Amino acid sequence: MDTMAAIKQTFFQECEEQLAELENGLLAIERQEGDLETINAVFRAVHSIKGGAGAFGLDDLVRFAHTFETTLDLMRSNELEITTGLIKLMLRAADGLADLVRFSRDGADLDRARIAQLNGELARAAKGEPAAAAEPMPAAPAIADEPAADENGFVPIRFSLDDLLGEPAPSADETPADAPLTVRFKPKPELYAKANDAVVLLREIRRLGEAKIACDTSEIPLLTELDPEGAYLSWAVELDPAVQEASVREIFEFVVFDCDLDIGIAPEPVSATILTLPEPPSTVAEAAFAPAPVQQTETATVIPLTPERDLTPTESLIKAGQTQQAAAGGQQTTIRVDLDRVDRLIDLVGELVINQSMLAQRVMEAGIARLSEVAVGLDDLEHLTREIQDSVMAIRAQPVRPIFQRMSRVVREVADMTGKSVRLVTEGEGCEVDKTVIERLADPLTHMIRNAIDHGLEKPEDRLAAGKPEQGIVRMTAAHRSGRVIIEVSDDGAGINRARVREIAVKKGLVEANAQLSDSEIDDLIFHPGFSTASSISDVSGRGVGMDVVKRSIQALGGRISITSRPGRGTVFTLSLPLTLAVLDGMVVTVSGQTLVVPLTAIVETLQPKKQDVHGLGDTSRVIAIRGSFIPLIDIGRELGYRHEEADPLNSVAIMVESENRSQSALLVDGIIGQQQVVIKSLETNYGHVFGVAAATILGDGRVAVILDVDAVVAGSRADAGRSDISNRKRNAA
Amino acid sequence: MMHVSEKDMTANSELIAFRLGGQEFCVDIMSVRDIRGWTQTTPLPHSPEYVKGVINLRGSVLPVIDLAARLGFRPTEPTARHVIIVTQVNNQSVGLLVEAVSDILTINAGAIQPTPDVASDLARLFMRGVLAIEGRMISLISLDCVLPNSTESAGTVH
Numbered sequence: 001m002d003t004m005a006a007i008k009q010t011f012f013q014e015c016e017e018q019l020a021e022l023e024n025g026l027l028a029i030e031r032q033e034g035d036l037e038t039i040n041a042v043f044r045a046v047h048s049i050k051g052g053a054g055a056f057g058l059d060d061l062v063r064f065a066h067t068f069e070t071t072l073d074l075m076r077s078n079e080l081e082i083t084t085g086l087i088k089l090m091l092r093a094a095d096g097l098a099d100l101v102r103f104s105r106d107g108a109d110l111d112r113a114r115i116a117q118l119n120g121e122l123a124r125a126a127k128g129e130p131a132a133a134a135e136p137m138p139a140a141p142a143i144a145d146e147p148a149a150d151e152n153g154f155v156p157i158r159f160s161l162d163d164l165l166g167e168p169a170p171s172a173d174e175t176p177a178d179a180p181l182t183v184r185f186k187p188k189p190e191l192y193a194k195a196n197d198a199v200v201l202l203r204e205i206r207r208l209g210e211a212k213i214a215c216d217t218s219e220i221p222l223l224t225e226l227d228p229e230g231a232y233l234s235w236a237v238e239l240d241p242a243v244q245e246a247s248v249r250e251i252f253e254f255v256v257f258d259c260d261l262d263i264g265i266a267p268e269p270v271s272a273t274i275l276t277l278p279e280p281p282s283t284v285a286e287a288a289f290a291p292a293p294v295q296q297t298e299t300a301t302v303i304p305l306t307p308e309r310d311l312t313p314t315e316s317l318i319k320a321g322q323t324q325q326a327a328a329g330g331q332q333t334t335i336r337v338d339l340d341r342v343d344r345l346i347d348l349v350g351e352l353v354i355n356q357s358m359l360a361q362r363v364m365e366a367g368i369a370r371l372s373e374v375a376v377g378l379d380d381l382e383h384l385t386r387e388i389q390d391s392v393m394a395i396r397a398q399p400v401r402p403i404f405q406r407m408s409r410v411v412r413e414v415a416d417m418t419g420k421s422v423r424l425v426t427e428g429e430g431c432e433v434d435k436t437v438i439e440r441l442a443d444p445l446t447h448m449i450r451n452a453i454d455h456g457l458e459k460p461e462d463r464l465a466a467g468k469p470e471q472g473i474v475r476m477t478a479a480h481r482s483g484r485v486i487i488e489v490s491d492d493g494a495g496i497n498r499a500r501v502r503e504i505a506v507k508k509g510l511v512e513a514n515a516q517l518s519d520s521e522i523d524d525l526i527f528h529p530g531f532s533t534a535s536s537i538s539d540v541s542g543r544g545v546g547m548d549v550v551k552r553s554i555q556a557l558g559g560r561i562s563i564t565s566r567p568g569r570g571t572v573f574t575l576s577l578p579l580t581l582a583v584l585d586g587m588v589v590t591v592s593g594q595t596l597v598v599p600l601t602a603i604v605e606t607l608q609p610k611k612q613d614v615h616g617l618g619d620t621s622r623v624i625a626i627r628g629s630f631i632p633l634i635d636i637g638r639e640l641g642y643r644h645e646e647a648d649p650l651n652s653v654a655i656m657v658e659s660e661n662r663s664q665s666a667l668l669v670d671g672i673i674g675q676q677q678v679v680i681k682s683l684e685t686n687y688g689h690v691f692g693v694a695a696a697t698i699l700g701d702g703r704v705a706v707i708l709d710v711d712a713v714v715a716g717s718r719a720d721a722g723r724s725d726i727s728n729r730k731r732n733a734a
Numbered sequence: 735m736m737h738v739s740e741k742d743m744t745a746n747s748e749l750i751a752f753r754l755g756g757q758e759f760c761v762d763i764m765s766v767r768d769i770r771g772w773t774q775t776t777p778l779p780h781s782p783e784y785v786k787g788v789i790n791l792r793g794s795v796l797p798v799i800d801l802a803a804r805l806g807f808r809p810t811e812p813t814a815r816h817v818i819i820v821t822q823v824n825n826q827s828v829g830l831l832v833e834a835v836s837d838i839l840t841i842n843a844g845a846i847q848p849t850p851d852v853a854s855d856l857a858r859l860f861m862r863g864v865l866a867i868e869g870r871m872i873s874l875i876s877l878d879c880v881l882p883n884s885t886e887s888a889g890t891v892h
Contacts, residue, residue, distance in 0.1 A: 351793050594777065640779035683778075686826045687788070687797040687881065690778050696788060696795045704776040704788045704795055 004224060011052045012105045013336065018045040019098045023405055026094055030087045036076075042090075043072045049097065055222065058104045060115075061097075067119050068093050071126040080125070089125060093118050095409050180241050183248055184262035186234035191258035193229070202235060204251040209240035234260075339435070342395050349385070349392045350583075350679040356385045357676075357700035386677070393580050396436070400478045400487070401429035403438050403445060410446050411474060414453045421460060421471040422453055428478035433485050434580040440557055441487070441577075444550040448489045448573055449474060451547070456491035456571050466568065468492065484601060485579055490572040496565040498522045504531065523563045527551045558694065560711060584680055586707060587655070588673040588699070592642035595705045596669070597678055597697055602710040604656040604664065606672060609633075609649040624654060624666050631656070634717045635668045636708070640692055657710050665714045676700075680707065692716060749865075751837040751872050752819065755807035758872045759832075760839060760865070761819070765877060767827065768820035769835060772812045782882050783809060786831055791820065798829040799880050806856035823877040830880070839872070841865060846874060 025042035028034040050065035072090070074080040096118045103110040183205065187198050205211055214236045221232065239248070245263055252261050360378050368374050404426045415422040457463075457472035464470055475490045498519060505511045505525045517525075525531060527547045554561045559577035578584070586597035587606075613625045614633065623630040633654065637643045647668050654666040678697035681704075683690060694709035749760040768791070775787030775798050784803035788795045798818055803809040810816065810831055818829040846863040862874040 347793075354793065642777070642779070681793075681795045683788070683795055686795060686828065687778075687785075690780060692779050696776075698790045698793065698795075702790050703774070704790050706776065706778065 004222070008056055010336075011056065012101065014052065015049050015101045015105075018049050019094065019101065020402060020405060021045045022094050022097070023091070023408070026087060026090050027408065029082065030084075030091070039072070039076045043069065043076050046072055046097070049101065053104070056104075061100045061104050064097060064100055064115060064119055067122045067126070068097060071122045074126055086125060089118075089121055091409075091412060093122055095412070098409075180265070181239040181243050181245060181248065182262075182264055183237040183239065184234065184260070185237065185252070186260040187231045187255070188258050188260070189227075189229055189231045191255050192231060194255075194258060196255050196258070198233070198235070201251055201255065202237070205237055205239065205248065208243045208247055208251075211240070212238040214238075337395075342392075346392050346396070349389050353385050353389055353677070353679055354698050354700070354702075356381055358702055361700040389583065389677075393434075393583065396434050396580065397432040398435045398438055399430050399432050400438060400441075400485075403441055404429045404476060404478070406442065407445055407449050407476060410449050411453065414450050418454055419460075420453060420457055422457065423471050423473050424449075425473055425475045426477070427475070431478035431480060431485055432579075433478075433577065437485075437557055437559075437577055437580075440553065441575075444553045444575075445476075445487075445489065447547075447550050449476070452489060452491040452493070452571070452573075456493035458494050462494075466494075480579075481576075485577050487575040487577065488572055489575075490570055492570040495567040495569055495571055496523055496526070496563075498565075498567075501525055520564075523565050526563070527561070584678055584697075584707065585675065586678050586697075587675050588705070589653070589655070589669040590671045590673060591640070591669050592637045594642055595673070595699060595703070596636070597676075597705050597707045598655060598657070598667070598669075599694070599707065599710065600675065602657040604658050606653055606655050609652065609654050609666075609668075611650055614649045622649070624649070626656070626666075631664050631666050632717070633666045633668055634713060636713070637668075637670070639713055639717055657714070663714075665717075667708075667710070667713070678705075678707070746840060746842045749839045749841060749872075749874065750819070750835060751839055752817075752832040752835045754802045754805070754832050758836060758870055759801075759875050760837075760872050761821065761830075761875050761877060763838065765821045765823065766819055767822055770818050770820065772814060772816040772818060772831065785882065786812070789818070789829065791827065791829070794827070796820065796827055796829050797881065798831055801830045801832055801875075801880070804880055805860060821877055823880065826881065828877070828880060830877075839865070839867060841867075849873070 022042055022045040025034065025038045025045070028038050029042070046065050046069045050062055050069055053061035053065060068090075071080065071093075075082060075086070080086065096115050099108070099110055100115060102108040185198070185201070187196075191198070202213060206213070216234045216236065217232075219232045219234070220226070226232075248263055249256075252259070356378075360382065363374060363378055407426075408424050411422055411424040452474050453472070457474070458466065458468075460470045463472065473492045475488070475492075477488045479486050501522050502511070502517065502525070505522075505528070506513045508531065510525060510528050510531065511517065527550075531546055531548065551561050554575055554577070557577055559575055561576075562574050563571065564574070565571040584597075585600040587600055587603060589596050589598055607626070609624055615623050615625065615630070617623050617630075617632075622633040622635075624633045625631075633649065635647045637647050638645075647670070649668060652668045652670055653672055654668055655672075656664055656666055658664055676699075678699070680695045681697055683693060683696050683706075690706075692709055692713045694707045694712075696704050696706050699705050748763040750763050750766055751758055751760040753759075773789055775789050777787040778785060778797075781787075784800045786798040786800050788797050790796070800810050800812075810833070812831060816831060816833060817835055818831055819835070820827060820829050822828075845865055845867075847866065849858060849861045849863055859879065860875050860877075862876045865872045865874060
């Protein structure tokens with residue numbers, strides 16, 4: 001059972017890959033960059049999913065994938081013209097297929113009506129070209145929108161309950177002369193146990209007259225579950241109308257108690273495949289094999305196997321079980337590793353780094369000379385540990401591509417819902433970020449994209465009136481910048497309606513009616529909890545949760561979000577995210593006898609303040625003059641509540657930092673110890689969030705040091721100016 | 735998980751007793767992970783007075799609570815003789831700074847008496863009951879709310 005579950009899991013993992021490939025390919029075709037190979041790849045992706053799904057008996061998935069594949073096949077053989085509408089349908093079908101896969105995997109919500117509708121649309125698209133309905137099987141049913149069979153003889157059977165219920169019990173007397181007699185024959189294991197043979201019986205039937213015999217293999221289980229003495233095959237036989245029912249019954253006389261036998265008249269004379277099965281069969285390999293030797297047909301019908309091209313269900317099952325073997329073939333050079341194992345490795349390497357620096361410190365303390373062999377060996381060890389650490393971190397780094405791809409679906413859906421025409425432009429999908437960061441970006445990004453389309457972009461008529469093209473553009477870019485990854489989501493819409501934002505904020509009591517707010521302060525209001533500019537709650541942008549949720553989830557990742565908006569030109573949301581959640585380059589400083597780490601990414605420069613550069617501003621604030629501009633001076637010791645008296649700037653070091661909105665501040669600390677890469681340790685695990693502290697780390701001496709949250713401290717000091725001591729406030733709050 | 739709850743108390747249970755401000759207290763031994771000597775802590779900014787700071791416990795960051803201060807006594811001036819009892823509370827590890835561990839007790843549920851009415855509000859918040867053992871009175875403490883209530887950031891200043 002475990003093996004089975006494992007194979008199934010592998011199948012679903014592969015499905016995700018196939019789905020990504022499918023969407024990629026379709027998008028390439030949409031951009032008219034696709035060639036025949038792209039269409040082939042798209043076809044293969046759907047085909048593999050269908051094959052695997054068939055092996056696991058996921059009937060819904062098989063049926064849908066089959067219709068999808070049929071249409072794709074026509075596209076591939078140029079029998080169906082590739083139009084924008086068709087590609088749009090294909091993309092929606094890909095979304096539907098993804099939904100079905102997820103539904104099959106973990107029972108996620110499934111909009112069955114939508115799937116059914118897509119299925120119908122696909123089938124209609126396939127029928128759109130009369131010449132397109134290639135029907136390799138002469139016996140393929142001629143029902144209106146029945147998909148054509150592919151080379152595998154893979155025909156989903158459409159059946160109606162009416163056929164089952166409405167059909168009167170047939171008898172020999174009532175058999176109209178021109179209606180073919182159908183026989184459904186399903187042996188029980190007992191039949192074989194009594195040394196009877198289905199083949200012999202079928203041969204007997206054929207002797208009665210012309211017969212079309214179809215074998216139903218849908219009940220064959222996986223090899224692991226197959227009972228060698230079980231009976232899994234059943235046959236449907238269509239006989240010449242001239243054959244009498246009584247003579248058929250005669251053949252089965254000796255086995256009638258050891259099989260399920262159903263003899264009747266086909267309601268539609270031409271149809272050869274009306275099978276009165278208890279449930280819709282997923283895989284019916286049909287063979288009108290009258291002239292073929294029986295021995296051969298048996299093997300041929302058990303496994304619908306085509307020797308050429310693509311994967312049959314059997315092949316993909318084998319593939320699912322033995323992914324690694326593909327690597328030997330030279331195509332695949334990746335392995336799947338449980339994330340827990342990687343994380344454990346990362347933890348261990350983190351400990352190793354701490355241990356190594358503790359050791360180095362002890363050696364220094366022991367007074368061993370810098371050039372001694374011990375010290376040199378330690379240096380080598382340090383290089384090695386760093387290298388190991390970097391390599392291990394690289395394992396977790398993943399390109400942002402999949403998440404960007406997911407967004408193209410969001411864009412399609414929201415564009416449909418809002419009736420706006422939208423194009424998504426993405427750049428920098430190859431940018432690599434820690435896997436956890438990527439995973440946790442999905443929700444915030446989805447929300448931002450929805451907002452950009454729903455609130456950002458104008459209605460088509462408004463766009464035209466404003467002299468813009470009707471189609472709006474949502475742009476999503478990723479880039480590395482100074483050790484962080486910057487993701488921008490922008491739209492070319494109307495920009496933030498500041499008057500409206502302000503009005504709402506005043507109405508909701510977020511700001512005073514007469515408050516003086518700069519444009520960027522007004523823009524920032526949309527991050528305020530509970531703020532929502534949409535006058536009606538739309539289905540698209542969520543209910544009551546807004547950009548504050550986005551902001552919080554980004555902050556939880558150690559990221560920042562900022563917004564810039566230009567009226568009439570659009571809005572840009574900028575996310576700045578750490579590449580990894582595990583290590584950080586920091587400057588180790590001392591403040592009031594405490595050791596702190598300031599993230600290096602925030603630091604612009606450090607300098608020794610001179611007396612004439614420091615100026616008082618107001619009663620408590622001070623600024624420092626640097627190259628002609630005045631920059632606020634933040635006394636870290638006071639800001640964090642380590643001391644109450646002001647630090648003497650002349651005995652301190654000023655660290656220039658740049659915070660999220662690119663404004664600069666100078667942090668006043670007592671001294672700088674050095675630069676060091678530190679392993680981030682969560683304070684939240686055992687304690688909770690602390691204002692002004694991003695996380696903790698363990699230094700070389702084994703003691704814990706806190707990592708400064710520069711933006712929070714800067715923001716806090718501004719809000720704090722002229723108010724009571726922040727630590728008192730915190731104490732009261734607790 | 736492993737914290738003291740009413741149900742655990744119905745069977746025989748073992749408790750670790752310790753001294754604090756001249757009184758004796760105890761916690762369920764099942765919630766205790768480690769007992770170690772006092773080491774200098776790294777103070778956390780803007781934390782309540784009873785949060786002594788954090789220490790490195792085998793690679794993870796462990797908050798240390800001055801239990802005396804938490805219970806409303808005078809804050810402890812820690813010395814090398816003080817000990818930190820490492821406990822597991824609601825899936826979090828918390829160190830408790832106490833004067834000394836005095837005893838390990840085996841009791842059954844019947845031995846626990848309700849907390850007398852005289853205790854202060856703060857003490858009543860933590861006390862599950864009292865035990866009379868060999869003429870001593872030992873208060874049974876629940877650790878559920880030793881950490882500051884709001885683990886959320888109180889610092890989103892605008």
